[in-house]
Amino acid sequence: ALEEDDSALKALVAEYHPSEIAILFEGLPQESRERIISILPAEVASEVISEMDAEFHPEKLLENLHPERRSEIVEELDYDDATDIISQLPEEQQQEILEELDEEDASNIRSLLKYDDDTAGGLMNTQVIKISMKLMKKDALELVIQQSEEMEEFYTINVIDDKNVLRGIVSLKDIIKARNNVRIEEIIKTDFVFVKADTDQEEVARLISQYNLTSIPVVDDNMHLLGRITFDDVIDVMEEENTEDILKISGVSEDEELAGNWKEAVKSRLPWLILNLGTAFLAASVIRYFDSSIARMGILAGYMVMIAGMGGNAATQALAVTVRRISLNDLTDNQAYRTVLKEFTVGLINGASIGFVIFLFAVFYDGNPMLGLVIFVAMTGNLIIAGMAGSSIPLMLKRVGIDPAIASSIIITTFTDVFGFLLLLGLASKLLL
Amino acid sequence: ALEEDDSALKALVAEYHPSEIAILFEGLPQESRERIISILPAEVASEVISEMDAEFHPEKLLENLHPERRSEIVEELDYDDATDIISQLPEEQQQEILEELDEEDASNIRSLLKYDDDTAGGLMNTQVIKISMKLMKKDALELVIQQSEEMEEFYTINVIDDKNVLRGIVSLKDIIKARNNVRIEEIIKTDFVFVKADTDQEEVARLISQYNLTSIPVVDDNMHLLGRITFDDVIDVMEEENTEDILKISGVSEDEELAGNWKEAVKSRLPWLILNLGTAFLAASVIRYFDSSIARMGILAGYMVMIAGMGGNAATQALAVTVRRISLNDLTDNQAYRTVLKEFTVGLINGASIGFVIFLFAVFYDGNPMLGLVIFVAMTGNLIIAGMAGSSIPLMLKRVGIDPAIASSIIITTFTDVFGFLLLLGLASKLLL
Numbered sequence: 001a002l003e004e005d006d007s008a009l010k011a012l013v014a015e016y017h018p019s020e021i022a023i024l025f026e027g028l029p030q031e032s033r034e035r036i037i038s039i040l041p042a043e044v045a046s047e048v049i050s051e052m053d054a055e056f057h058p059e060k061l062l063e064n065l066h067p068e069r070r071s072e073i074v075e076e077l078d079y080d081d082a083t084d085i086i087s088q089l090p091e092e093q094q095q096e097i098l099e100e101l102d103e104e105d106a107s108n109i110r111s112l113l114k115y116d117d118d119t120a121g122g123l124m125n126t127q128v129i130k131i132s133m134k135l136m137k138k139d140a141l142e143l144v145i146q147q148s149e150e151m152e153e154f155y156t157i158n159v160i161d162d163k164n165v166l167r168g169i170v171s172l173k174d175i176i177k178a179r180n181n182v183r184i185e186e187i188i189k190t191d192f193v194f195v196k197a198d199t200d201q202e203e204v205a206r207l208i209s210q211y212n213l214t215s216i217p218v219v220d221d222n223m224h225l226l227g228r229i230t231f232d233d234v235i236d237v238m239e240e241e242n243t244e245d246i247l248k249i250s251g252v253s254e255d256e257e258l259a260g261n262w263k264e265a266v267k268s269r270l271p272w273l274i275l276n277l278g279t280a281f282l283a284a285s286v287i288r289y290f291d292s293s294i295a296r297m298g299i300l301a302g303y304m305v306m307i308a309g310m311g312g313n314a315a316t317q318a319l320a321v322t323v324r325r326i327s328l329n330d331l332t333d334n335q336a337y338r339t340v341l342k343e344f345t346v347g348l349i350n351g352a353s354i355g356f357v358i359f360l361f362a363v364f365y366d367g368n369p370m371l372g373l374v375i376f377v378a379m380t381g382n383l384i385i386a387g388m389a390g391s392s393i394p395l396m397l398k399r400v401g402i403d404p405a406i407a408s409s410i411i412i413t414t415f416t417d418v419f420g421f422l423l424l425l426g427l428a429s430k431l432l433l
Numbered sequence: 434a435l436e437e438d439d440s441a442l443k444a445l446v447a448e449y450h451p452s453e454i455a456i457l458f459e460g461l462p463q464e465s466r467e468r469i470i471s472i473l474p475a476e477v478a479s480e481v482i483s484e485m486d487a488e489f490h491p492e493k494l495l496e497n498l499h500p501e502r503r504s505e506i507v508e509e510l511d512y513d514d515a516t517d518i519i520s521q522l523p524e525e526q527q528q529e530i531l532e533e534l535d536e537e538d539a540s541n542i543r544s545l546l547k548y549d550d551d552t553a554g555g556l557m558n559t560q561v562i563k564i565s566m567k568l569m570k571k572d573a574l575e576l577v578i579q580q581s582e583e584m585e586e587f588y589t590i591n592v593i594d595d596k597n598v599l600r601g602i603v604s605l606k607d608i609i610k611a612r613n614n615v616r617i618e619e620i621i622k623t624d625f626v627f628v629k630a631d632t633d634q635e636e637v638a639r640l641i642s643q644y645n646l647t648s649i650p651v652v653d654d655n656m657h658l659l660g661r662i663t664f665d666d667v668i669d670v671m672e673e674e675n676t677e678d679i680l681k682i683s684g685v686s687e688d689e690e691l692a693g694n695w696k697e698a699v700k701s702r703l704p705w706l707i708l709n710l711g712t713a714f715l716a717a718s719v720i721r722y723f724d725s726s727i728a729r730m731g732i733l734a735g736y737m738v739m740i741a742g743m744g745g746n747a748a749t750q751a752l753a754v755t756v757r758r759i760s761l762n763d764l765t766d767n768q769a770y771r772t773v774l775k776e777f778t779v780g781l782i783n784g785a786s787i788g789f790v791i792f793l794f795a796v797f798y799d800g801n802p803m804l805g806l807v808i809f810v811a812m813t814g815n816l817i818i819a820g821m822a823g824s825s826i827p828l829m830l831k832r833v834g835i836d837p838a839i840a841s842s843i844i845i846t847t848f849t850d851v852f853g854f855l856l857l858l859g860l861a862s863k864l865l866l
Contacts, residue, residue, distance in 0.1 A: 023762070155647070172605055235641075235668065238672070243757050246679055246753050250682070251746055252754060258754055261775065266783060269783060272746070280742045283742065284738055287734050287738060298725070302717035306714075308738060308742075309850065310709060310710065312846070313709050317705070320680055325692065329459065332460045350702060350703050353703060
């Protein structure tokens with residue numbers, strides 16, 4: 001369809017919702033994206049750009065546009081979206097775009113560019129509905145309707161005093177229900193949830209999720225209203241944080257873009273593999289220490305691999321459950337203690353079960369019951385250590401303020417490798433040779 | 434504080450928001466939870482219960498309550514929350530509780546109990562705001578306010594015809610802004626997003642997130658309005674689905690409760706370890722096949738462990754990135770092809786880099802350049818296979834309709850073990866011995 005003339009293309013894309021076009025874009029080359037953006041009405045183009053995932057680089061679509069057209073599109077964007085997108089461009093281009101905008105839009109975006117991406121300030125939109133607490137019902141209602149003309153959606157109405165200090169919130173419904181001679185200050189809710197501009201985005205997401213809020217006001221240190229964050233921004237934050245968790249626990253840097261190129265992937269993953277190489281040398285040195293035992297009993301090598309494999313997987317299981325649990329809720333000391341105790345028990349039972357199967361194999365296939373016993377003990381011990389390391393290491397990291405997901409499987413599995421080899425080869429050297 | 438008398442306890446808990454009490458409950462024994470629930474006002478108790486995470490078993494708090502008190506609390510619950518909680522109880526107790534309720538509440542909850550937990554029907558609340566399309570502005574506004582009395586929050590107003598068929602939606606703001614002589618049908622939005630009762634909850638979450646909706650109507654096959662799902666339910670679904678993804682990718686059954694006891698954990702994890710044991714026997718049999726090579730060159734055992742460790746970790750990295758990418762977006766054939774190609778390149782570069790470090794070690798520490806060369810080739814080949822398996826296996830599973838996260842690290846890492854050993858030991862046997 002992209003080969004036909006513009007009017008056919010226009011008719012085609014007119015049938016899609018902007019968020020659908022944004023998804024469609026992910027499969028299209030950059031030229032096709034630019035061509036479609038150039039023929040869309042400015043308000044649709046701006047919605048498409050704001051709906052695009054950051055990793056498909058919506059900012060690149062602004063680069064080659066005619067300045068006038070670009071201002072049109074940027075002015076249609078919400079300030080928070082405009083800021084997110086513009087902040088991805090080089091400083092010089094940022095200035096160029098801001099200079100093309102009208103004064104009010106430019107100064108709003110400039111003030112948002114000051115905040116860190118992953119704080120409430122970086123997430124917030126400065127367009128808010130706000131009314132004075134002294135207003136009577138009728139005037140308040142009129143003012144709200146008037147302010148809402150420029151916004152697609154609004155949820156909570158912010159109520160301020162004459163110094164722009166946020167004093168409460170109220171819903172449209174409550175204003176409508178109020179009698180005519182009521183002043184807004186009589187019906188506001190004064191115990192509301194709010195965040196400071198420097199609050200971490202994860203904390204914002206937690207509050208919105210815990211209190212089921214559609215939006216949350218952002219204030220400065222003196223309770224002056226700066227903006228608002230809405231639930232849909234938080235849904236995006238949650239997806240982003242969950243991606244980071246899955247990546248980190250698997251030994252991938254949290255900022256690798258899922259759809260990034262191979263260069264980014266190498267940069268993100270090679271350092272973790274090199275770290276793993278260091279710990280693998282440690283495991284290998286345990287094996288070298290028992291060199292002669294292995295040479296005298298080659299059969300041990302196969303069992304070593306089983307010990308390492310099962311230990312690594314059991315540790316990954318305990319790690320995943322513990323890291324996810326910590327990321328959803330803080331654990332008390334007592335809960336943390338019981339978690340490690342539980343993983344000890346799980347390791348004991350799973351280790352003994354797996355160990356018993358291998359014991360049978362060693363007895364009936366290799367005809368060596370003593371070897372079977374050594375492996376049974378080594379497997380059980382290894383899975384106990386795996387469970388305890390997989391649970392206690394992330395818990396300890398959290399306690400000292402380090403992200404527990406960093407205790408990725410890469411670190412934990414080598415830990416179990418070293419211990420498992422020591423146990424198996426040490427016991428084998430003592431008891432079998 | 435729990436040791437003091439009830440009035441002190443009452444004063445204490447009165448200072449907390451219900452969702453804070455729900456979190457506090459997670460660290461308390463069952464008796465303390467029951468005692469606190471018994472002294473809270475019914476409307477607070479019901480909010481606490483509805484805010485509790487399913488894995489802390491809010492339904493158990495209902496079991497020992499006096500029937501009258503229990504009805505009070507259940508009647509305060511939203512129908513969807515009441516249904517979720519009651520559905521966790523045995524059939525007999527469900528009936529008992531439903532019989533205590535007033536007829537309307539009981540029949541609403543009964544109809545919701547029919548739907549699967551993880552469908553739109555299972556998520557929805559049947560309490561909705563609905564007005565007839567024929568109403569004039571003033572009557573509509575009055576009806577909305579009247580209906581909203583019983584709801585804590587509402588977002589979208591559903592507009593139906595005289596057969597209860599959903600014809601459109603409208604916002605409170607739009608009704609207020611309308612002129613007095615306007616009929617609702619003139620201002621409704623007729624291209625709105627909705628779901629059927631049997632739509633999967635993941636799809637509901639996707640739609641709410643994609644279109645930034647505060648709530649979405651649920652209809653039957655004939656577009657009769659059944660209920661609504663709100664963004665806060667979807668935030669919970671997203672957390673649940675993300676937990677399942679992290680667990681599955683780590684070889685833990687998706688339904689293991691994070692705070693569950695050791696019995697559940699063994700039941701959830703042991704089957705995966707036994708599956709892994711089967712594949713580990715395969716890797717071990719490769720080693721047994723090269724028994725004599727290892728006996729003649731004991732130094733190989735240490736390098737084997739490095740090959741297995743690095744291959745497993747590189748595969749886990751590729752797997753995490755690919756599974757997460759699939760779970761956020763479907764990939765086109767072309768994108769899938771480019772993903773596997775990218776992982777090939779990443780494996781080649783990372784494998785050659787790591788291989789080169791080990792090559793240097795083999796040359797300068799072991800004084801065996803030929804051994805170094807064998808390891809270099811084996812490591813590079815192994816990491817290429819790791820990347821391609823880690824990306825292509827989940828992509829293929831997705832293509833045939835199987836959950837890609839099931840391609841857990843457990844399966845992929847053994848795959849790379851077998852291949853890595855074959856490559857290392859095969860080359861070593863040919864070239865070194």
